[in-house]
Amino acid sequence: MSFLEIRNVVKKYDETVTVLKGINLNVEEHQVVCLIGPSGCGKSTLLRCINGLEDITEGEIRINDDRVSGAGVDVNRLRRDVGIVFQSFNLFPHMSVLDNITLAPRQVLRLSKREAEARGMELLKRVKLEQKAKSFPDQLSGGQQQRVAIARALAMEPMVMLLDEITSALDPELVAEVLDLVRELASEGMTMLLATHEMGFAREVSSKVAFLFEGVVHEEGPPEQIFGNPTEERTRGFLKKIIEAGRM
Amino acid sequence: MTDRESRFRAPSIPRDALPLAIAGIVAALLVALTCASVLWQVREALVATKNHTGWMDALLIVVGVLPLALFIPATRGLQLAIAARRSLWRKDLIAARVLTSHSNSSSWFSLGYAVFALIVAALVWFLIANNVAVGSTFFNLPLIFESFGLVARAFLTNVLIFTIAEVLILVWALIVAVARMIPGKAGQPIRLLSTIYTDAFRGLPSIITIYLIGFGLPLTGLTAPLEEFLTRTFGLQDFTVIWAIMALTLTYGAYVAEVYRAGIDSIHPSQTMAARSLGLSFAQTMRFVIIPQAIRRIIPPLLNDFIGLQKDTALVAVIGTIDAFNQAKILASNRFNLSTVTTVAFLFIAITIPQARWVDRLLERDAKRTRGAK
Numbered sequence: 080m081s082f083l084e085i086r087n088v089v090k091k092y093d094e095t096v097t098v099l100k101g102i103n104l105n106v107e108e109h110q111v112v113c114l115i116g117p118s119g120c121g122k123s124t125l126l127r128c129i130n131g132l133e134d135i136t137e138g139e140i141r142i143n144d145d146r147v148s149g150a151g152v153d154v155n156r157l158r159r160d161v162g163i164v165f166q167s168f169n170l171f172p173h174m175s176v177l178d179n180i181t182l183a184p185r186q187v188l189r190l191s192k193r194e195a196e197a198r199g200m201e202l203l204k205r206v207k208l209e210q211k212a213k214s215f216p217d218q219l220s221g222g223q224q225q226r227v228a229i230a231r232a233l234a235m236e237p238m239v240m241l242l243d244e245i246t247s248a249l250d251p252e253l254v255a256e257v258l259d260l261v262r263e264l265a266s267e268g269m270t271m272l273l274a275t276h277e278m279g280f281a282r283e284v285s286s287k288v289a290f291l292f293e294g295v296v297h298e299e300g301p302p303e304q305i306f307g308n309p310t311e312e313r314t315r316g317f318l319k320k321i322i323e324a325g326r327m
Numbered sequence: 328m329t330d331r332e333s334r335f336r337a338p339s340i341p342r343d344a345l346p347l348a349i350a351g352i353v354a355a356l357l358v359a360l361t362c363a364s365v366l367w368q369v370r371e372a373l374v375a376t377k378n379h380t381g382w383m384d385a386l387l388i389v390v391g392v393l394p395l396a397l398f399i400p401a402t403r404g405l406q407l408a409i410a411a412r413r414s415l416w417r418k419d420l421i422a423a424r425v426l427t428s429h430s431n432s433s434s435w436f437s438l439g440y441a442v443f444a445l446i447v448a449a450l451v452w453f454l455i456a457n458n459v460a461v462g463s464t465f466f467n468l469p470l471i472f473e474s475f476g477l478v479a480r481a482f483l484t485n486v487l488i489f490t491i492a493e494v495l496i497l498v499w500a501l502i503v504a505v506a507r508m509i510p511g512k513a514g515q516p517i518r519l520l521s522t523i524y525t526d527a528f529r530g531l532p533s534i535i536t537i538y539l540i541g542f543g544l545p546l547t548g549l550t551a552p553l554e555e556f557l558t559r560t561f562g563l564q565d566f567t568v569i570w571a572i573m574a575l576t577l578t579y580g581a582y583v584a585e586v587y588r589a590g591i592d593s594i595h596p597s598q599t600m601a602a603r604s605l606g607l608s609f610a611q612t613m614r615f616v617i618i619p620q621a622i623r624r625i626i627p628p629l630l631n632d633f634i635g636l637q638k639d640t641a642l643v644a645v646i647g648t649i650d651a652f653n654q655a656k657i658l659a660s661n662r663f664n665l666s667t668v669t670t671v672a673f674l675f676i677a678i679t680i681p682q683a684r685w686v687d688r689l690l691e692r693d694a695k696r697t698r699g700a701k
Binding site: 127130132154155156158159162163165167169170171172173182183186187215217218231232235 | 597598600601602603604605606607608611615616619620623696697698
């Protein structure tokens with residue numbers, strides 16, 4: 080039994096469009112698993128299915144041997160344990176940075192204001208933004224906003240973090256500060272599943288890499304194998320294009 | 328130089344500015360004559376109605392001199408147009424273009440204000456026409472001053488009605504709007520109910536809702552216990568105000584619910600996704616994330632509906648509430664003069680303008696707070 084088990088997951092939109100066609104993937108505790116693959120292959124959809132933002136059509140998802148997909152699942156409970164960070168940050172623009180972070184701990188975990196803010200300041204210190212606690216999201220750079228979004232997800236003390244192409248919307252010079260933070264989380268043993276186009280980063284931090292293609296896991300294995308010696312034709316083709324684009 | 332090059336470099340010769348400048352001068356002349364003639368008629372009307380005193384002549388002369396200021400931009404336009412022609416003769420194309428442009432600008436300025444002045448003169452002429460018939464019908468100053476206290480006091484009824492209705496609407500419309508967006512199959516009956524309500528009350532003319540509720544409800548006798556309660560606790564005798572508030576809340580609640588819904592819809596779904604992903608429930612997401620952002624966006628259309636509501640408080644006259652309009656109508660029919668209704672008109676305008684400015688300030692301040700550099 081793995082910590083996170085994805086079994087034969089199928090996701091259809093309107094009966095006609097099938098995005099996920101039977102995904103099988105296991106994530107162990109303290110593992111960092113990278114999802115790579117061409118755009119439209121279903122990476123983001125898979126991540127959104129895991130914390131119930133999307134319903135799955137077939138198959139099941141289990142966390143800690145408890146089924147977290149299908150009817151009757153308390154999604155609000157599930158989402159406390161499964162944090163997600165989005166490509167476009169999605170901070171709440173009408174709230175200060177600190178309020179963004181403390182909203183869920185106060186409303187969902189019912190922490191007192193003082194407790195939540197103490198925890199929030201600690202997290203801000205960790206992402207090196209404690210000076211920006213009173214600022215509003217629109218006053219921050221993209222990299223800073225994404226670091227706040229990570230802090231916001233961490234404030235719920237999740238068991239697993241899902242990172243959905245969190246550097247894709249950033250200017251190149253801001254990517255490093257966000258990746259450094261993820262690297263730190265990985266070294267602390269945070270279980271993470273991340274969709275990414277940063278191949279060098281994926282190679283460096285991941286315990287396992289899964290190549291998604293047309294809605295299935297086409298090949299998976301340790302990063303040295305996937306990047307150094309991929310067995311599948313499609314994986315080789317995809318990586319070749321990445322190298323040609325100068326992204327690896 | 329090749330043909331092609333020369334075509335591109337052909338200098339553009341400015342159009343002659345003189346005709347427009349002459350039009351400006353003529354317009355200024357026309358305005359001066361019109362104003363003088365209208366002011367003379369005003370003086371005659373004042374003499375005829377025995378309202379004429381010495382200082383009025385001084386005032387009329389001052390007002391009469393004002394339109395002469397139009398000659399300043401008009402002559403400037405003319406001077407510049409002549410200077411532009413001279414530059415053209417000297418083959419100084421660039422100077423000609425600059426002078427023509429300035430001349431046109433001056434001439435249009437004087438023409439624009441000439442139209443403005445002519446409209447004002449026409450309005451004044453309308454007021455004093457037919458032996459000051461219009462003026463005395465709508466602007467009988469002695470009557471306005473004399474009745475102002477009564478009308479203004481009755482206007483407080485309008486203020487009372489719309490203030491209470493606005494508070495109720497803000498809450499009621501939000502409930503209706505959120506009801507219409509409740510997700511899932513289980514929410515379907517509530518969504519349906521909310522849709523039927525908005526369709527019905529947006530379609531109903533508010534005067535009919537006021538009439539039906541104001542006259543109909545008391546007739547059914549169902550409201551008797553409520554009336555008794557209100558008399559006992561507040562000593563209230565006139566219940567029409569209550570029915571008016573109820574009818575206006577129902578009508579404008581439907582409008583404002585749609586405004587709320589548009590505002591909520593305008594918040595990008597990624598905000599809902601982010602909030603739900605943190606474990607917030609639908610209700611918490613609405614309350615802390617979506618509605619606060621939506622409210623900021625809907626303040627201008629909300630003010631629009633509230634101004635509509637404030638004006639519609641004048642409709643309560645149909646169920647016999649003594650509001651400003653009803654009071655003014657009573658006075659108007661006693662004195663056979665509509666000036667009291669003019670007072671009501673000005674009172675409604677006077678309360679609207681500060682609200683609009685206040686909302687502008689509010690939005691500006693919020694924009695500064697969340698977006699200003701820090």
